Amino acid sequence: AQSVTQLDSQVPVFEEAPVELRCNYSSSVSVYLFWYVQYPNQGLQLLLKYLSGSTLVESINGFEAEFNKSQTSFHLRKPSVHISDTAEYFCAVSNSGGSNYKLTFGKGTLLTVNP
Amino acid sequence: DTGVSQNPRHKITKRGQNVTFRCDPISEHNRLYWYRQTLGQGPEFLTYFQNEAQLEKSRLLSDRFSAERPKGSFSTLEIQRTEQGDSAMYLCASSLTSGRHEQYFGPGTRLTVT
Numbered sequence: 001a002q003s004v005t006q007l008d009s010q011v012p013v014f015e016e017a018p019v020e021l022r023c024n025y026s027s028s029v030s031v032y033l034f035w036y037v038q039y040p041n042q043g044l045q046l047l048l049k050y051l052s053g054s055t056l057v058e059s060i061n062g063f064e065a066e067f068n069k070s071q072t073s074f075h076l077r078k079p080s081v082h083i084s085d086t087a088e089y090f091c092a093v094s095n096s097g098g099s100n101y102k103l104t105f106g107k108g109t110l111l112t113v114n115p
Numbered sequence: 116d117t118g119v120s121q122n123p124r125h126k127i128t129k130r131g132q133n134v135t136f137r138c139d140p141i142s143e144h145n146r147l148y149w150y151r152q153t154l155g156q157g158p159e160f161l162t163y164f165q166n167e168a169q170l171e172k173s174r175l176l177s178d179r180f181s182a183e184r185p186k187g188s189f190s191t192l193e194i195q196r197t198e199q200g201d202s203a204m205y206l207c208a209s210s211l212t213s214g215r216h217e218q219y220f221g222p223g224t225r226l227t228v229t
Contacts, residue, residue, distance in 0.1 A: 004157070009155075032216055043206075043221055043222040043223060044158070044206070044208075044220040045220070046217050046218075049216070051216060090157050090158070092157070100163050100170060101146075101210065101216050101218070102148060102163055102171070103148075103150075103158070103160065103208075103218060105157030105158050106157050107155065108156075108157050
Protein backbone atom coordinates (compact mmCIF):
# COMPACT_ATOMS: atom_id res chain seq x y z
CA ALA A 1 0.00 0.00 0.00
CA GLN A 2 1.07 3.56 -0.62
CA SER A 3 0.38 6.75 1.26
CA VAL A 4 1.14 10.42 0.83
CA THR A 5 1.44 12.98 3.59
CA GLN A 6 1.23 16.67 2.90
CA LEU A 7 2.43 18.22 6.10
CA ASP A 8 0.70 21.59 5.77
CA SER A 9 -3.00 21.92 5.04
CA GLN A 10 -2.72 25.68 4.50
CA VAL A 11 0.22 27.92 3.59
CA PRO A 12 -0.34 31.69 3.50
CA VAL A 13 2.43 33.78 1.96
CA PHE A 14 2.93 37.27 0.64
CA GLU A 15 3.42 37.97 -3.05
CA GLU A 16 7.02 37.60 -4.26
CA ALA A 17 7.99 35.53 -1.21
CA PRO A 18 9.47 32.04 -1.61
CA VAL A 19 7.34 29.03 -0.76
CA GLU A 20 7.84 25.33 -0.07
CA LEU A 21 4.99 22.83 0.04
CA ARG A 22 6.06 19.63 1.71
CA CYS A 23 5.23 16.10 0.58
CA ASN A 24 6.36 12.78 2.00
CA TYR A 25 5.34 9.39 0.72
CA SER A 26 5.44 5.78 1.82
CA SER A 27 5.70 2.87 -0.58
CA SER A 28 7.16 -0.62 -0.66
CA VAL A 29 7.83 -0.37 -4.41
CA SER A 30 9.40 2.14 -6.75
CA VAL A 31 7.17 5.09 -7.50
CA TYR A 32 6.42 7.89 -9.88
CA LEU A 33 5.70 11.23 -8.22
CA PHE A 34 3.41 14.05 -9.27
CA TRP A 35 2.21 17.46 -8.21
CA TYR A 36 -1.26 18.50 -9.37
CA VAL A 37 -2.78 21.97 -8.95
CA GLN A 38 -6.44 22.85 -8.62
CA TYR A 39 -7.33 26.49 -9.19
CA PRO A 40 -10.64 27.75 -7.77
CA ASN A 41 -13.59 26.21 -9.61
CA GLN A 42 -11.35 24.28 -12.00
CA GLY A 43 -10.26 20.68 -12.43
CA LEU A 44 -6.95 19.11 -11.46
CA GLN A 45 -4.02 20.01 -13.69
CA LEU A 46 -0.65 18.31 -13.75
CA LEU A 47 2.03 20.72 -12.56
CA LEU A 48 5.10 18.50 -12.75
CA LYS A 49 6.19 14.88 -12.49
CA TYR A 50 9.17 12.72 -11.63
CA LEU A 51 9.45 9.43 -13.54
CA SER A 52 13.20 8.84 -13.70
CA GLY A 53 16.47 10.60 -14.38
CA SER A 54 17.27 13.97 -12.83
CA THR A 55 15.78 14.23 -9.38
CA LEU A 56 15.05 17.95 -9.88
CA VAL A 57 12.05 18.61 -12.09
CA GLU A 58 10.64 21.94 -13.15
CA SER A 59 7.33 23.31 -14.40
CA ILE A 60 6.81 25.97 -17.02
CA ASN A 61 5.56 28.51 -14.46
CA GLY A 62 8.56 28.51 -12.15
CA PHE A 63 7.78 25.70 -9.72
CA GLU A 64 10.31 22.95 -9.07
CA ALA A 65 10.34 19.77 -7.01
CA GLU A 66 13.14 17.49 -5.95
CA PHE A 67 12.82 13.75 -5.47
CA ASN A 68 14.72 12.63 -2.39
CA LYS A 69 14.63 8.85 -2.20
CA SER A 70 16.40 8.57 1.16
CA GLN A 71 13.94 10.95 2.79
CA THR A 72 10.98 9.73 0.70
CA SER A 73 10.10 13.31 -0.09
CA PHE A 74 9.04 15.35 -3.11
CA HIS A 75 8.76 18.92 -1.86
CA LEU A 76 7.48 21.65 -4.17
CA ARG A 77 9.21 25.04 -4.23
CA LYS A 78 8.94 28.39 -5.94
CA PRO A 79 11.39 31.23 -5.31
CA SER A 80 8.85 34.02 -5.84
CA VAL A 81 5.08 33.49 -5.86
CA HIS A 82 2.36 35.47 -7.61
CA ILE A 83 -1.23 36.15 -6.64
CA SER A 84 -2.23 33.84 -9.49
CA ASP A 85 -0.50 30.89 -7.76
CA THR A 86 -3.30 30.82 -5.19
CA ALA A 87 -4.70 27.30 -5.49
CA GLU A 88 -4.81 23.90 -3.85
CA TYR A 89 -1.80 21.70 -4.53
CA PHE A 90 -1.92 17.91 -4.38
CA CYS A 91 1.05 15.57 -4.21
CA ALA A 92 0.47 12.08 -5.65
CA VAL A 93 2.31 8.80 -6.21
CA SER A 94 1.80 5.80 -8.44
CA ASN A 95 3.57 2.48 -8.88
CA SER A 96 6.31 2.62 -11.46
CA GLY A 97 5.72 -1.03 -12.40
CA GLY A 98 2.68 -3.10 -13.30
CA SER A 99 -0.12 -1.82 -15.51
CA ASN A 100 -2.34 0.20 -13.20
CA TYR A 101 -0.91 3.62 -12.62
CA LYS A 102 -3.62 4.69 -10.23
CA LEU A 103 -2.72 7.74 -8.22
CA THR A 104 -2.64 7.95 -4.44
CA PHE A 105 -3.07 11.55 -3.38
CA GLY A 106 -2.27 13.53 -0.28
CA LYS A 107 -4.94 15.66 1.36
CA GLY A 108 -3.75 18.81 -0.37
CA THR A 109 -2.18 22.10 0.64
CA LEU A 110 -4.06 25.33 0.11
CA LEU A 111 -1.59 28.00 -0.97
CA THR A 112 -2.91 31.52 -0.48
CA VAL A 113 -0.81 34.35 -1.88
CA ASN A 114 -1.62 37.72 -0.36
CA PRO A 115 -0.71 41.14 -1.80
CA ASP B 116 -8.03 17.73 -28.21
CA THR B 117 -10.96 18.98 -26.15
CA GLY B 118 -9.87 17.39 -22.90
CA VAL B 119 -11.80 15.12 -20.58
CA SER B 120 -15.45 16.04 -20.20
CA GLN B 121 -17.91 14.98 -17.53
CA ASN B 122 -21.67 15.30 -17.35
CA PRO B 123 -23.55 16.47 -15.49
CA ARG B 124 -21.39 18.95 -13.62
CA HIS B 125 -23.77 19.02 -10.68
CA LYS B 126 -26.37 16.54 -9.49
CA ILE B 127 -28.71 16.88 -6.53
CA THR B 128 -30.68 13.79 -5.68
CA LYS B 129 -32.74 12.41 -2.83
CA ARG B 130 -31.51 9.54 -0.75
CA GLY B 131 -32.45 6.23 -2.26
CA GLN B 132 -32.50 7.41 -5.87
CA ASN B 133 -30.16 6.10 -8.56
CA VAL B 134 -27.77 8.42 -10.40
CA THR B 135 -25.53 7.97 -13.42
CA PHE B 136 -22.53 10.06 -14.44
CA ARG B 137 -20.77 10.11 -17.78
CA CYS B 138 -17.12 10.66 -18.65
CA ASP B 139 -15.76 11.25 -22.15
CA PRO B 140 -11.98 10.79 -22.16
CA ILE B 141 -9.47 12.28 -24.55
CA SER B 142 -10.07 10.39 -27.77
CA GLU B 143 -6.81 8.45 -28.11
CA HIS B 144 -6.53 7.59 -24.41
CA ASN B 145 -7.27 3.96 -23.68
CA ARG B 146 -6.94 4.14 -19.90
CA LEU B 147 -9.74 5.64 -17.85
CA TYR B 148 -9.88 6.18 -14.09
CA TRP B 149 -12.62 7.19 -11.67
CA TYR B 150 -11.78 8.94 -8.40
CA ARG B 151 -13.89 10.38 -5.59
CA GLN B 152 -13.01 13.53 -3.68
CA THR B 153 -14.68 14.63 -0.46
CA LEU B 154 -14.25 17.96 1.28
CA GLY B 155 -10.80 18.42 2.73
CA GLN B 156 -9.43 15.26 1.17
CA GLY B 157 -7.45 14.40 -1.90
CA PRO B 158 -9.01 12.29 -4.64
CA GLU B 159 -9.33 8.58 -3.88
CA PHE B 160 -9.13 5.87 -6.54
CA LEU B 161 -12.36 4.02 -7.32
CA THR B 162 -11.82 2.00 -10.48
CA TYR B 163 -9.77 1.72 -13.67
CA PHE B 164 -10.41 0.63 -17.26
CA GLN B 165 -8.03 -0.29 -20.01
CA ASN B 166 -10.08 -0.06 -23.17
CA GLU B 167 -13.40 -1.72 -22.28
CA ALA B 168 -12.00 -3.97 -19.55
CA GLN B 169 -12.46 -2.98 -15.93
CA LEU B 170 -9.19 -4.15 -14.42
CA GLU B 171 -9.31 -2.97 -10.82
CA LYS B 172 -11.88 -1.80 -8.32
CA SER B 173 -11.18 -0.18 -4.98
CA ARG B 174 -12.73 -1.46 -1.77
CA LEU B 175 -14.38 1.97 -1.66
CA LEU B 176 -16.57 0.83 -4.53
CA SER B 177 -19.44 -0.90 -2.77
CA ASP B 178 -21.88 -3.13 -4.65
CA ARG B 179 -24.17 -0.12 -5.08
CA PHE B 180 -21.59 1.32 -7.49
CA SER B 181 -21.11 0.05 -11.01
CA ALA B 182 -18.98 1.38 -13.82
CA GLU B 183 -18.89 0.53 -17.50
CA ARG B 184 -16.91 1.52 -20.53
CA PRO B 185 -18.65 0.02 -23.55
CA LYS B 186 -16.48 -0.12 -26.67
CA GLY B 187 -13.61 1.45 -24.80
CA SER B 188 -14.83 4.99 -25.35
CA PHE B 189 -16.94 6.91 -22.82
CA SER B 190 -17.57 5.55 -19.35
CA THR B 191 -20.51 5.67 -16.98
CA LEU B 192 -20.55 5.44 -13.20
CA GLU B 193 -23.87 4.49 -11.63
CA ILE B 194 -24.72 4.70 -7.96
CA GLN B 195 -27.83 2.82 -6.88
CA ARG B 196 -29.85 3.64 -3.75
CA THR B 197 -27.78 6.72 -2.99
CA GLU B 198 -26.86 7.54 0.59
CA GLN B 199 -25.84 10.86 2.11
CA GLY B 200 -22.30 9.54 2.45
CA ASP B 201 -22.09 9.33 -1.34
CA SER B 202 -22.06 13.13 -1.54
CA ALA B 203 -18.72 14.01 -3.13
CA MET B 204 -17.01 15.18 -6.27
CA TYR B 205 -16.60 12.33 -8.76
CA LEU B 206 -13.57 12.78 -11.00
CA CYS B 207 -12.68 11.04 -14.21
CA ALA B 208 -9.18 10.92 -15.68
CA SER B 209 -7.69 9.40 -18.80
CA SER B 210 -4.22 8.53 -19.97
CA LEU B 211 -2.28 6.73 -22.67
CA THR B 212 -1.24 3.13 -22.17
CA SER B 213 2.44 3.82 -21.95
CA GLY B 214 5.07 6.47 -21.88
CA ARG B 215 4.17 9.63 -20.15
CA HIS B 216 1.98 8.32 -17.33
CA GLU B 217 0.13 11.59 -17.15
CA GLN B 218 -3.49 11.45 -16.14
CA TYR B 219 -5.69 14.21 -17.49
CA PHE B 220 -8.62 15.05 -15.27
CA GLY B 221 -12.09 16.21 -16.13
CA PRO B 222 -13.88 18.98 -14.21
CA GLY B 223 -15.79 16.49 -12.08
CA THR B 224 -19.41 15.85 -11.20
CA ARG B 225 -20.48 17.17 -7.82
CA LEU B 226 -23.10 14.92 -6.24
CA THR B 227 -25.26 16.12 -3.36
CA VAL B 228 -27.55 13.58 -1.73
CA THR B 229 -30.28 15.14 0.39
